[in-house]
Amino acid sequence: MESLLLVPSSSANPLQLFLSHPQTKRSLFLILKTTHERAAVMQMTTAASATKEAKLWGGRFEESVTETVEKFTESISFDKALYKHDIMGSRAHASMLARQGLISESDADSILKGLDEIERQIDDGKFAWRTDREDVHMNIEAALTDLVGEAAKKLHTARSRNDQVCTDLRLWCRDAVDSILSRIRHLQVALVMLAMKNEGLIVPGYTHLQRAQPVLLQHLLLAYVEQLDRDADRLLDCRVRINFCPLGACALAGTGLPIDRFMTSEALGFTAPMRNSIDAVSDRDFVLELLSANSITAIHLSRLGEEWVLWASEEFGFLTPSDSVSTGSSIMPQKKNPDPVELVRGKSARVVGDLVSLLVLCKGLPQAYNRDLQEDKEPVFDSVKTILGMLEVSAEFAKNITFNWERIKSALPAGHLDATTLADYLVKKGMAFRTSHDIVGRSVAMCVSNNCQLQELSLDKLRSISPVFDEDVYEFLGVENSVKKFTSYGSTGSECVLDQLNYWVTKLGING
Numbered sequence: 001m002e003s004l005l006l007v008p009s010s011s012a013n014p015l016q017l018f019l020s021h022p023q024t025k026r027s028l029f030l031i032l033k034t035t036h037e038r039a040a041v042m043q044m045t046t047a048a049s050a051t052k053e054a055k056l057w058g059g060r061f062e063e064s065v066t067e068t069v070e071k072f073t074e075s076i077s078f079d080k081a082l083y084k085h086d087i088m089g090s091r092a093h094a095s096m097l098a099r100q101g102l103i104s105e106s107d108a109d110s111i112l113k114g115l116d117e118i119e120r121q122i123d124d125g126k127f128a129w130r131t132d133r134e135d136v137h138m139n140i141e142a143a144l145t146d147l148v149g150e151a152a153k154k155l156h157t158a159r160s161r162n163d164q165v166c167t168d169l170r171l172w173c174r175d176a177v178d179s180i181l182s183r184i185r186h187l188q189v190a191l192v193m194l195a196m197k198n199e200g201l202i203v204p205g206y207t208h209l210q211r212a213q214p215v216l217l218q219h220l221l222l223a224y225v226e227q228l229d230r231d232a233d234r235l236l237d238c239r240v241r242i243n244f245c246p247l248g249a250c251a252l253a254g255t256g257l258p259i260d261r262f263m264t265s266e267a268l269g270f271t272a273p274m275r276n277s278i279d280a281v282s283d284r285d286f287v288l289e290l291l292s293a294n295s296i297t298a299i300h301l302s303r304l305g306e307e308w309v310l311w312a313s314e315e316f317g318f319l320t321p322s323d324s325v326s327t328g329s330s331i332m333p334q335k336k337n338p339d340p341v342e343l344v345r346g347k348s349a350r351v352v353g354d355l356v357s358l359l360v361l362c363k364g365l366p367q368a369y370n371r372d373l374q375e376d377k378e379p380v381f382d383s384v385k386t387i388l389g390m391l392e393v394s395a396e397f398a399k400n401i402t403f404n405w406e407r408i409k410s411a412l413p414a415g416h417l418d419a420t421t422l423a424d425y426l427v428k429k430g431m432a433f434r435t436s437h438d439i440v441g442r443s444v445a446m447c448v449s450n451n452c453q454l455q456e457l458s459l460d461k462l463r464s465i466s467p468v469f470d471e472d473v474y475e476f477l478g479v480e481n482s483v484k485k486f487t488s489y490g491s492t493g494s495e496c497v498l499d500q501l502n503y504w505v506t507k508l509g510i511n512g
Contacts (some may be wrong), residue, residue, distance in 0.1 A: 029032050031356045053132055053142070053430050075135045076375050082136050083379055085171035087115050089164060089247060090140070090155060097157055100258050107151035114148040115140075131308035136168070138159050158248065158255040162281040162369040166246040169377070171268065173290050176384045177239045183391035184232045184297070185508065188225050190398040192504045195221040198403055202479050203318065204417060205492070211415030215492040222500050224304050231297040238289040248278035266314035282368040284358070287380055291355040294387045295348075301390050302348035305341035308397070312338045317407045324401040341428040354379035361466035393504065412479050413453050416444050421482040422454060422473070431469050439466045453477075 065073075091112060096110035121127040131393035133139040138161075144152040150343035195218040205215035248255070254277040261273040311318035321338050330333035331430055357379045361372060369481035419440050426436035442465050447454055462469040475481055484494035489498070504510075 016408050054184060063267040068370050070132060074131045076129050076131060076139055078376050079136045080129055082168040082172055085168040086140055087119050088171060089167045090115055091437045092264045093159055093247060094155055096263045098262055100260055102157055102257060103154045106202050107154055109114040110148040110151040111155055114144045114152060118143050132155050137164050158250060158257045158259045162251050163246045166281055172475050173242050173274035173286060174239060177235050180387060181232055181235055182389055184228050187391050187395040188228050189510060190395040191225050192510055193222050194398050194507060195319060195501060201403060201405060202412060202483055203408055204415060212418055213420055214417045214482050216497050218501060219492040220498045225504055227300045231300060232292040234423050238293050242286045245273045249277035252278050278368045282363055284376055287376055288358055291383050293357055294383045295352045297354045297387055298348035298351035298390060301394055302345045305344035305392060308341045317404055320402050320404060325397050325400045332442050340397050344390045344394055346384050347390055354383040416454055417445060418454055418477050418480055418482040419444055421485050425473055425476040426468055431468060
């Protein structure tokens with residue numbers, strides 16, 4: 001033993017391998033008596049374990065990759081987010097291999113128990129992720145081999161990391177869609193509840209950011225609910241195409257082993273296996289669709305955010321956010337900023353940027369799998385995380401704002417919002433619309449000259465422009481009368497908006 005302890009740390013690899021074995025270390029600790037001797041063994045075994053682990057794919061290589069290459073090519077720093085889906089896929093694959101007789105039931109049982117233990121370790125934050133093991137797949141497989149031994153080496157039968165990562169990503173995206181759909185519904189409910197609290201409130205409707213026509217606030221809020229519903233429909237449609245299984249496509253050409261792709265597909269909740277193995281490992285359309293849907297949702301949220309930022313300004317003063325969803329200034333004590341919706345507006349650029357990154361990444365890639373596709377995950381993860389946050393904070397903001405009825409009412413007379421209703425009045429009298437448009441335009445010009453509103457013009461002045469005007473014209477003037485005259489399906493008339501509101505209350509299952 002004395003001679004063993006005197007072996008220098010630069011000794012041959014076989015000895016390092018011998019010392020690095022856990023059983024060797026335990027045996028030596030039982031034999032050795034002094035602290036010095038034990039410390040020497042610890043130093044040598046630590047040095048032995050510090051040697052680079054052979055890559056699972058390293059059989060044809062004579063040299064290890066350099067540290068620079070290893071750091072540049074690793075993806076474990078971000079793709080470990082796929083660990084649950086990777087383990088889910090491995091469970092289904094192992095069970096299929098056993099049923100097909102490609103591995104024994106005993107090996108499958110060992111693999112499944114090992115995967116359970118690894119998942120527990122990761123969930124508890126006790127799993128040691130290693131950069132030298134490159135990615136989530138190799139980390140889990142290598143850890144499984146450490147845990148259960150030879151059986152783990154059979155798990156990768158009839159499977160490549162190419163189809164493995166596609167399966168993981170489809171499972172992850174499917175869950176992401178479900179989470180986003182839940183947040184969209186939450187925001188829709190918040191907007192409908194906000195509409196219900198403000199029944200009858202008329203606000204200026206804008207086109208070109210200029211005052212156009214009076215609309216009910218409920219109508220405006222429900223417009224965003226409609227947009228969000230289309231966002232949800234796009235995601236549901238996207239989910240249909242996500243839900244096909246690449247597992248078993250292997251590297252690109254499939255396998256000659258008697259696997260059952262339909263079994264793994266069903267076990268993982270997919271609709272069916274993907275028909276073409278080349279397409280299965282190279283397709284990222286489903287990710288592009290998801291990020292496209294997220295981008296459209298982000299644009300809708302940015303529009304809502306912009307409107308509420310404007311309305312919260314002193315110039316508008318139409319709404320007041322509560323302190324709980326506002327921030328202040330480090331230098332100006334009076335400031336109360338609607339920062340959450342400003343950031344919603346700003347983060348939309350980030351979500352769109354994620355889509356553009358992925359589009360450019362996929363542009364011009366030859367079939368089938370290419371390592372470029374390692375770069376698909378960070379934009380996907382970022383897009384989903386960001387859109388979830390945008391939806392959540394928008395709903396929170398909607399629950400914590402108050403519309404300033406008196407300020408809005410005092411602002412309504414400006415802008416001649418009832419002009420189009422006046423044109424409709426003349427049409428109902430039998431006049432051609434283009435003629436009525438001209439007459440009302442001249443009526444507005446008269447108001448501008450006299451600094452008054454249309455409803456303040458006398459009947460004589462109106463008749464000086466057109467003899468068609470009669471006393472009943474005043475039933476069409478003023479924002480309240482104007483809103484009452486809207487009757488077309490989907491319009492801002494009170495009855496129409498009530499129908500819309502009832503539709504959403506029923507569809508979203510809102511009580512009260």
